[in-house]
Amino acid sequence: MATIYDVARHADVSAATVSRVLNGRGSVDPTLTERVLAAVAELGYRRNAVARNLRKQQTSLWAVIISDVQNPFFTSMVRGIEDVASAAGCSVVLCNSDENPEKESKYIGVALSEQMAGVIISPSSDRTEDFNLLPDSGCPVVMVDRQVKGVRCDSVLVDNEHGAEEATTHLIEQGYERIACITGPRRLSTAAQRLRGYRNAFKAAGRPVDESLIRAADFREHGGHDAMAALLDAAGPAPDAVFVANNLMTVGAMECLAERGRVIPDDIALVGFDEIPWADLVRPSITTVEQPTYEEGRAAAELLAHRIANPDRALTQQTLKTTLRVRASSTRPTPLSP
Amino acid sequence: MATIYDVARHADVSAATVSRVLNGRGSVDPTLTERVLAAVAELGYRRNAVARNLRKQQTSLWAVIISDVQNPFFTSMVRGIEDVASAAGCSVVLCNSDENPEKESKYIGVALSEQMAGVIISPSSDRTEDFNLLPDSGCPVVMVDRQVKGVRCDSVLVDNEHGAEEATTHLIEQGYERIACITGPRRLSTAAQRLRGYRNAFKAAGRPVDESLIRAADFREHGGHDAMAALLDAAGPAPDAVFVANNLMTVGAMECLAERGRVIPDDIALVGFDEIPWADLVRPSITTVEQPTYEEGRAAAELLAHRIANPDRALTQQTLKTTLRVRASSTRPTPLSP
DNA sequence: TTGTAGGCGTTATCAC
DNA sequence: GTGATAACGCCTACAA
Numbered sequence: 001m002a003t004i005y006d007v008a009r010h011a012d013v014s015a016a017t018v019s020r021v022l023n024g025r026g027s028v029d030p031t032l033t034e035r036v037l038a039a040v041a042e043l044g045y046r047r048n049a050v051a052r053n054l055r056k057q058q059t060s061l062w063a064v065i066i067s068d069v070q071n072p073f074f075t076s077m078v079r080g081i082e083d084v085a086s087a088a089g090c091s092v093v094l095c096n097s098d099e100n101p102e103k104e105s106k107y108i109g110v111a112l113s114e115q116m117a118g119v120i121i122s123p124s125s126d127r128t129e130d131f132n133l134l135p136d137s138g139c140p141v142v143m144v145d146r147q148v149k150g151v152r153c154d155s156v157l158v159d160n161e162h163g164a165e166e167a168t169t170h171l172i173e174q175g176y177e178r179i180a181c182i183t184g185p186r187r188l189s190t191a192a193q194r195l196r197g198y199r200n201a202f203k204a205a206g207r208p209v210d211e212s213l214i215r216a217a218d219f220r221e222h223g224g225h226d227a228m229a230a231l232l233d234a235a236g237p238a239p240d241a242v243f244v245a246n247n248l249m250t251v252g253a254m255e256c257l258a259e260r261g262r263v264i265p266d267d268i269a270l271v272g273f274d275e276i277p278w279a280d281l282v283r284p285s286i287t288t289v290e291q292p293t294y295e296e297g298r299a300a301a302e303l304l305a306h307r308i309a310n311p312d313r314a315l316t317q318q319t320l321k322t323t324l325r326v327r328a329s330s331t332r333p334t335p336l337s338p
Numbered sequence: 339m340a341t342i343y344d345v346a347r348h349a350d351v352s353a354a355t356v357s358r359v360l361n362g363r364g365s366v367d368p369t370l371t372e373r374v375l376a377a378v379a380e381l382g383y384r385r386n387a388v389a390r391n392l393r394k395q396q397t398s399l400w401a402v403i404i405s406d407v408q409n410p411f412f413t414s415m416v417r418g419i420e421d422v423a424s425a426a427g428c429s430v431v432l433c434n435s436d437e438n439p440e441k442e443s444k445y446i447g448v449a450l451s452e453q454m455a456g457v458i459i460s461p462s463s464d465r466t467e468d469f470n471l472l473p474d475s476g477c478p479v480v481m482v483d484r485q486v487k488g489v490r491c492d493s494v495l496v497d498n499e500h501g502a503e504e505a506t507t508h509l510i511e512q513g514y515e516r517i518a519c520i521t522g523p524r525r526l527s528t529a530a531q532r533l534r535g536y537r538n539a540f541k542a543a544g545r546p547v548d549e550s551l552i553r554a555a556d557f558r559e560h561g562g563h564d565a566m567a568a569l570l571d572a573a574g575p576a577p578d579a580v581f582v583a584n585n586l587m588t589v590g591a592m593e594c595l596a597e598r599g600r601v602i603p604d605d606i607a608l609v610g611f612d613e614i615p616w617a618d619l620v621r622p623s624i625t626t627v628e629q630p631t632y633e634e635g636r637a638a639a640e641l642l643a644h645r646i647a648n649p650d651r652a653l654t655q656q657t658l659k660t661t662l663r664v665r666a667s668s669t670r671p672t673p674l675s676p
Numbered sequence: 677t678t679g680t681a682g683g684c685g686t687t688a689t690c691a692c
Numbered sequence: 693g694t695g696a697t698a699a700c701g702c703c704t705a706c707a708a
Contacts, residue, residue: 003700004702017679027677028678047451049451050391050451051703054386055684055704056684056703057684069417070417075413076408094434113384113387114387251616281593281596342685342686342687354695361687391700392685392700394700395700678707678708681707683702690696
């Protein structure tokens, strides 16, 4: 590997001049500039970013620690982040924590040790201290999608509570009587908020919540499947509608219903949270609470860029709006008479 | 940020001793070891990986440059890579080239500048020289999924040609007459191989290939949609079956058929390549040529680990098997009389 | 405008 | 078994 000194020797200038040419700092005689550039090309010289980072005490790499690479919600968000990062001259590296707190801690450590310029994270755990390691070490952080109390960082969220309430209210208005809820792990803010929205809808309608119709699963496909099965197998009348608090679990629940031969929405209505990929190919089409995922990514990235530029600015929190998209899965097959 | 010298001062030893304790090299008096560890804990010391990398001339980071983070095929592969990397004590960072040769070049540059320990790449382009930058700079590389001629690296592929032939033969055997093919960009080996497999099937059956039924699109959903539309809009009788050379385009083609009110498989049969996510929710279920994606990831990662350990070993190429999964979309609704 | 020299934090080599 | 010391490649005062 050629170093800056090799280039300097080749161009018959000092290493400082090479550095100046490469970084466009200070002014350099056009003749020398040309010689340096020629030497760079000839030697195939490429700046050693590690040495540069050590000297400058920072990199131009952003770490994006996402809780599940296999969830299209996150990958779509990543696109938004990348677009902003690349406009800011930074590169994005993704780390997959896989909903696993250990992996998450590991990647926080990597971001810190590698002196990443900043971190965008969708938390898998509620380990406040792990997250605070970042701001405490002076590494800018933005949390996205999920909230962890007590972490000193900016965040980008969506109005989960409102979205869930709207979805549940929609089911109530359609005349469903036994509306179940499959939510996520209690430690995750999104699960808690969406469950709260579900409860709010009943309160607003002046109806009691049947606690036996609420299940907490793990936000994965399998969890949604099993929770649905448990709801169907429970004693008493089966639910006639279900609100599922994320996309993967919605898929799982649908698979369960298909296995049992339950027809949506005739036997049971369904509303999901998050966009279902290839929703248009799924029959019946699924009513969902949609999030502006690309925008969430952009917003998080812009927040990060601002904090990097100005580490002392006040902590901010952005909340984006969700949209209820009513489709076939929640439409009453036989309209109620008034 | 505490440095190794802060720790040394705190523990009243030299920096060299701290380093030895932290790296477990050489032998250190247990008393000193304890003092060092205590100082590390007290100061919240974390080794500066950048400095370490500079000194050691290498990192423990693997770059995985994938051509589309939104394609579940790749994300599933990533899981395989991560599992092997983490067993090897390395961390994986993902880079999304987004089927964009410019972005791909950029990330190759990043991997090189950041002195990554190795790179696993699913190429988006056929820029041989860009790829060869890596081995030429001594950076171990493994190519996965797609092949680029003339690149000096190991690779992991699947038997695309055979898989495509099997799929097409299946359609022929089902009695379809006008079997179309939607393949990918000609520059990508997978597209070329799958198209060749399609042709092979006709040759084996002693039937001519109707060139007007072949379309090349971009391996994205939109491309599949438009190619399907073009096939339907073309003069002459419409195809009665179609082989689509990747998963995203299969989704696009299905959307197009749904828009036009064409029923699968009654009006037109369909076989896709790659696994369709949530295939079980899609009606009708789709016949696919399935790849062992997780295994591809594992195999690539193991090849990379071997090459890192032994840079001079001979170049290898692994080819994994595909499996035709016959489902409803390609089953003749009205069996032919003999 | 150009060159010299010091230091970023670590590890490895050498004395002790 | 332990501690100085040099070097990894680069950037940036500072001096010329």
